[in-house]
Amino acid sequence: MGSDDRRLEVKICGIKTAEALDAALAAGADLVGFVHFPKSPRHLSLAEAPALVARVGGRAKVVALLVDPDDPLLEQVVAAFSPDILQLHGHETPERVAAIRARFGLPVMKALPVGRREDLAVLPAYAGVADRILFDAKPDPGALLPGGNGRPFDWRLVAGLDVGRPLMLSGGLNADNVSQALAEARMDGVDVSSGVEDAPGVKSPEKIRAFVAAARRAVAGFSDKPLPAAGADGPENLSSKVRAS
Ligand SMILES: O=C(O)c1ccccc1N[C@@H]1O[C@H](COP(=O)(O)O)[C@@H](O)[C@H]1O
Numbered sequence: 001m002g003s004d005d006r007r008l009e010v011k012i013c014g015i016k017t018a019e020a021l022d023a024a025l026a027a028g029a030d031l032v033g034f035v036h037f038p039k040s041p042r043h044l045s046l047a048e049a050p051a052l053v054a055r056v057g058g059r060a061k062v063v064a065l066l067v068d069p070d071d072p073l074l075e076q077v078v079a080a081f082s083p084d085i086l087q088l089h090g091h092e093t094p095e096r097v098a099a100i101r102a103r104f105g106l107p108v109m110k111a112l113p114v115g116r117r118e119d120l121a122v123l124p125a126y127a128g129v130a131d132r133i134l135f136d137a138k139p140d141p142g143a144l145l146p147g148g149n150g151r152p153f154d155w156r157l158v159a160g161l162d163v164g165r166p167l168m169l170s171g172g173l174n175a176d177n178v179s180q181a182l183a184e185a186r187m188d189g190v191d192v193s194s195g196v197e198d199a200p201g202v203k204s205p206e207k208i209r210a211f212v213a214a215a216r217r218a219v220a221g222f223s224d225k226p227l228p229a230a231g232a233d234g235p236e237n238l239s240s241k242v243r244a245s
Contacts, residue, residue, distance in 0.1 A: 007030075008182070008187075008188070008189060008190065008215060008216065008218075008219045009030040009031060009166070009168065009188060009189030009190075010028070010029050010030050010031070010189065010190055010211075010212050010215050010216070011029065011030065011031035011032070011033055011063065011168065011170075011189060011190070011191040011192070012024040012027075012029045012031075012032055012033065012192060012193075012196060012203075012208055012211070012212070013032075013033030013035065013042075013063070013065065013148075013170075013191055013192065013193040014033060014034075014035050014040070014042030014065075014148060014193035014194075014197075014201065014203070015032055015033065015034055015042075015044075015052070015203065016034075016042055016043075016044055016048075016052075016201065016203070017052075017203065018052065018055055019203075019205060020203035020205065020208065021052060021055055021056065022055075022205075023203070023205035023208040023209060024060070024208050024212075025056065025059045025060055026209075027208055027209045027211075027212035027213070028212055028216070029060050029208075029212055030060055030061065030189070031060055031061045031062075031063050031085070031189075031191075032056060032060045032061070032062060032063065033063040033064075033065050033087065033191070033193070034049060034052070034053065034062070034063065034064055034065065034081055034083075035065045035148070036049070036064060036065065036066055036073075036077050036081070037065065037066065037067045037089075037145075039144055039145060040145055040148060040201075041148075041200040041201030042148060042193065042200075042201045044081075046076055046077070046080040047080075049077075049080040049081045050080055050081075050082075053080075053081050053082055053083075061084040061085055062081060062082065062083045062084045062085070063083060063084070063085045063086075063087050063109065064077050064078070064081040064083035064085070064086055064087065065087040065089055066086065066087070066088060066089070066090070067088075067089050067090035067146055068088075068090030068091055068092060069088075069090075069100075071103065074086070074100065074103075074104060078104055078106070083106060084106070084107070085106065085107045085108070085109055085131070085132070086100065086101075086104065086106050086107070086108050086109070087108075087109045087110075087111065087134065088100065088108060088109070088110050088111065088130075089111040089134075089136070089146055089147045090146055091146075092110065094122075094125040094126055094128065094129045095129075097110050097126065097129045097130050098129040101129065101130070101131075107131035107132070108129075108130045108131055108132075109130065109131065109132040109133070109134050109168070110126045110129075110130040110132075110133055110134065111134040111135075111136050111146075111147060111170075112126060112133060112134070112135055112136070113136055113137065113138035113139065113146070114135050114136065114137065114138055114153050114157055114158060114171075115137070115138035115153060116157070117157055119138060119157075120157065120158070120161070123161070123163060124163065127163035127164065127165050130165065131165065131166075132165055132166045132167070132168060132189075133163065133165055133166075133167050133168070134167075134168040134169075134170055134191060135153075135158045135167065135168070135169055135170065135171070135185075135187075136153075136170045136171045137149065137151040137152055137153040137170075137171035137172060138153065139151070147170070147171075147193075148193045148194060149171075149172075149194065150172050150193075150194030150195060151171055151172045152171050152172030152173070152177065152181075153171055153172075155169065155180075155181050155184040155185040156184050156185070158185050158187070159184055159185050159186060160186075166188040166189060167187050167188050167189075168187055168188060168189035168190065168191050169181055169182075169185050169187040169189070169190050169191065170190070170191035170192065170193075172194070172195065173190055173191070173192045173195050173211070174192065174194075174195030174196070174207070174211065175195070175196075175207065175210035175211045175213075175214040176214075177195075178190055178192075178211065178214050178215045178218055179214060179215075179217065179218035182215070182218045182219055183218070190215050192211055195207070195211060196208045196210075196211050
């Protein structure tokens with residue numbers, strides 16, 4: 001990927017309705033996320049998924065978000081959501097990530113919870129097996145959801161990292177703070193759910209538009225951070241290098 005082609009990837013996650021999906025696509029989202037996790041207010045059932053996902057029509061990458069799925073559930077989700085990417089947002093080990101990637105033949109984005117610098121010790125192991133890494137705020141112990149809590153973390157903890165994989169930032173982002181987040185962390189992409197909602201699980205088309213526009217404006221002047229191409233080389237070829245700031 002040449003530097004002129006590099007572009008911030010924006011993901012709108014937790015889409016449940018055609019209205020929200022249309023807003024995300026019209027705003028120019030690169031990835032649209034669908035949550036299959038019954039405890040989430042954004043849960044999309046296997047029965048609802050095919051019609052909504054078909055509406056994407058290739059205009060964005062379809063991401064199916066799961067939490068510690070077993071293989072039978074993955075088979076059902078892959079069949080119903082026809083995802084381009086699997087987002088694993090639970091306690092999946094690097095070995096489990098590699099096994100899922102191999103079995104289902106789909107790129108995997110692994111979410112890593114971040115609360116302090118020590119949480120990044122696992123990054124090289126995951127970067128060796130996942131196609132993308134997503135940083136999210138570490139939830140409180142006993143939290144109902146492992147993500148989607150609208151909670152930010154100290155973005156400086158993930159600034160200056162380079163593991164040869166696209167890095168995405170999430171956790172409490174919204175149209176008002178995404179510029180500051182990107183200025184501090186300079187990620188390859190941003191991911192938002194709660195920050196474009198009026199209530200848990202209720203997406204706001206207006207907030208979706210504002211978020212995508214704010215993210216695009218924020219990076220308009222950034223041109224010095226090389227973006228690794230997703231899937232350009234297999235994780236097995238990755239020589240993990242983690243450069244902490
Ligand atoms: O959105 C959810 O309900 C969810 C449930 C379980 C795991 C992850 C979930 N969402 C993801 O969490 C991050 C941060 O979300 P937020 O913007 O802070 O609400 C994002 O990647 C969502 O896709």
